[in-house]
Amino acid sequence: MLVPMVRVNTRDEILRVAAEQFAHTGYKGTSLQDIAAEVGCSKATLLYHFASKDAILAELTAPAASELAELVAALEPLDDDAAQAAAIEGFVDLVLRHRREAALVYSGIPKFITEPAFAGLLPHTEALCAAFAGRSAAVAACVAAEVVLTGIVTVVIDTDRDAAELRAALIGVARRALLSPSDSPHDKD
Amino acid sequence: MLVPMVRVNTRDEILRVAAEQFAHTGYKGTSLQDIAAEVGCSKATLLYHFASKDAILAELTAPAASELAELVAALEPLDDDAAQAAAIEGFVDLVLRHRREAALVYSGIPKFITEPAFAGLLPHTEALCAAFAGRSAAVAACVAAEVVLTGIVTVVIDTDRDAAELRAALIGVARRALLSPSDSPHDKD
DNA sequence: TCAGAGACTGGCCGATCGGTCAGAAAGTGG
DNA sequence: CCACTTTCTGACCGATCGGCCAGTCTCTGA
Numbered sequence: 001m002l003v004p005m006v007r008v009n010t011r012d013e014i015l016r017v018a019a020e021q022f023a024h025t026g027y028k029g030t031s032l033q034d035i036a037a038e039v040g041c042s043k044a045t046l047l048y049h050f051a052s053k054d055a056i057l058a059e060l061t062a063p064a065a066s067e068l069a070e071l072v073a074a075l076e077p078l079d080d081d082a083a084q085a086a087a088i089e090g091f092v093d094l095v096l097r098h099r100r101e102a103a104l105v106y107s108g109i110p111k112f113i114t115e116p117a118f119a120g121l122l123p124h125t126e127a128l129c130a131a132f133a134g135r136s137a138a139v140a141a142c143v144a145a146e147v148v149l150t151g152i153v154t155v156v157i158d159t160d161r162d163a164a165e166l167r168a169a170l171i172g173v174a175r176r177a178l179l180s181p182s183d184s185p186h187d188k189d
Numbered sequence: 190m191l192v193p194m195v196r197v198n199t200r201d202e203i204l205r206v207a208a209e210q211f212a213h214t215g216y217k218g219t220s221l222q223d224i225a226a227e228v229g230c231s232k233a234t235l236l237y238h239f240a241s242k243d244a245i246l247a248e249l250t251a252p253a254a255s256e257l258a259e260l261v262a263a264l265e266p267l268d269d270d271a272a273q274a275a276a277i278e279g280f281v282d283l284v285l286r287h288r289r290e291a292a293l294v295y296s297g298i299p300k301f302i303t304e305p306a307f308a309g310l311l312p313h314t315e316a317l318c319a320a321f322a323g324r325s326a327a328v329a330a331c332v333a334a335e336v337v338l339t340g341i342v343t344v345v346i347d348t349d350r351d352a353a354e355l356r357a358a359l360i361g362v363a364r365r366a367l368l369s370p371s372d373s374p375h376d377k378d
Numbered sequence: 379t380c381a382g383a384g385a386c387t388g389g390c391c392g393a394t395c396g397g398t399c400a401g402a403a404a405g406t407g408g
Numbered sequence: 409c410c411a412c413t414t415t416c417t418g419a420c421c422g423a424t425c426g427g428c429c430a431g432t433c434t435c436t437g438a
Binding site: 026028029139140142143144146147148149150151152154155159161165166168169170172173174176177178179 | 215217218328329331332333335336337338339340341343344348350354355357358359361362363365366367368
C-alpha cells in the first residue's frame with residue numbers, strides 16, 4: 001500500500017483535533033500538549049506542521065472567514081429586504097458548515113475577535129449584522145441583529161441535533177426575531 | 190479621617206477589576222498578575238483576600254446566580270405563557286444588572302459552565318430555557334430559546350448602549366423570537 | 379549504495395501560571 | 409510601652425505554557 005494506514009495525514013488530523021479541543025475548552029484553555037496527546041504525536045510535531053499555536057487557529061478559521069467574506073460580498077448589491085433574507089439563510093448554512101470554527105470566533109470574549117488570527121474579520125461581521133438589521137441604524141434593529149448573530153453561533157457548537165432540523169429552526173427564529181419591531185407582538189407594558 | 194482615601198476597600202476593588210478583566214479577556218485569559226497590576230497591589234494580596242482565582246470567580250458570579258435561582262423559582266408556579274413572559278423580562282433585567290458576570294457564565298466554552306464555580310447553575314439555566322420555549326419540547330421552540338438566551342447574554346457584555354433602550358430592544362427581540370413557530374412570518378422556501 | 383528530503387521526536391528553554399509563606403508595616407486596645 | 413490583629417508584600421515554589429533545536433528515523437531517486 002502506498003499510504004500509511006495508521007494515519008492518512010497528520011496535518012489534517014491536527015486541525016481536526018484542534019477544532020474539537022478549541023471549541024470545547026476554548027483557545028486559551030487548550031494547550032499544544034492536549035492536542036498532541038489526542039492526535040497521538042509529540043508537541044514538537046505540531047510545531048513542525050504549524051509555525052505556532054496561532055497559526056493553527058488561523059488555518060482553522062480561514063475557510064469559514066473567506067466564506068463569510070463571500071457571503072457579505074454577495075449581500076451588498078441586494079436591496080434591504082432581500083439582503084436580510086439572504087443573510088439569514090446564508091449565515092445559518094455557513095455556521096452549520098463550520099460549527100466549531102464559527103463558535104470559536106464568537107467565544108464571548110470581546111478581546112478575542114481582535115486577535116491577529118481574526119484580523120480583517122470584524123468588518124465582515126459588522127456588515128452581516130447590518131444586513132440582519134435590514135440596514136437600519138435603529139437600536140432595536142441593531143440589538144436584534146446582534147442577538148441573532150451571536151445566539152446562532154453559540155447554539156450550534158455543542159448541540160447534537162440533526163442539521164436539517166436545526167437549520168429550519170435557526171432560520172425560523174432568525175426571521176421572527178428580525179421582524180421589524182413595529183410588527184412586534186402584543187407590545188403591552 | 191477614619192477611612193483611608195486612596196482605597197476604600199481593597200477586596201471590593203479586586204472584585205470590580207476582576208469582573209472587568211474576566212469579561213474582557215476571559216477567565217483563563219486573565220492572570221492574577223493582570224488583576225493585581227490594575228488594582229495596584231501585589232498578587233499575594235489577591236490571595237490574601239481570596240482563597241484562589243476560582244474563589245474570585247465564584248464570589249463574582251454568586252449574586253447573579255442566586256438571582257437566577259430566584260427567578261426560576263418564581264417562574265415555576267406560572268402557566269406556560271405567563272412563565273415565558275416573566276422569564277423574558279426577568280432575565281433581561283437580571284442580565285442588565287449583572288452584565289459582565291452573566292456574560293462570564295456563557296463565555297462560549299461548553300466546558301466552562303461545568304466548572305466548580307458554577308456547580309448547580311446548569312439546572313437553572315435549563316429551567317429558564319424551558320420557560321423561554323413555553324415549556325415545549327419541540328426542536329424549533331428549544332432552539333429559539335437557546336438562541337435568545339445566549340444571544341442576550343453575549344450582546345450586553347460590551348455594548349455601551351443606554352440601559353433602558355437596551356432593555357426595550359432585548360425584550361422586543363426576545364418576544365418576537367419566541368413566538369410560536371406556527372405564527373412565523375412568510376414561511377416560504 | 380548513499381545522499382538528501384520530509385516527518386517526527388526528546389529534551390530543553392525562558393516565561394508565566396496559580397499558589398505558599400515568612401515577615402514587614404500599620405494600626406488598636408490595654 | 410507592648411502584645412495582638414489586620415493588611416499587605418517580596419521571594420519563592422512546582423507546574424505548565426508556547427516554542428526551539430539537534431538529531432533520528434523512513435522513504436526515495438540517482
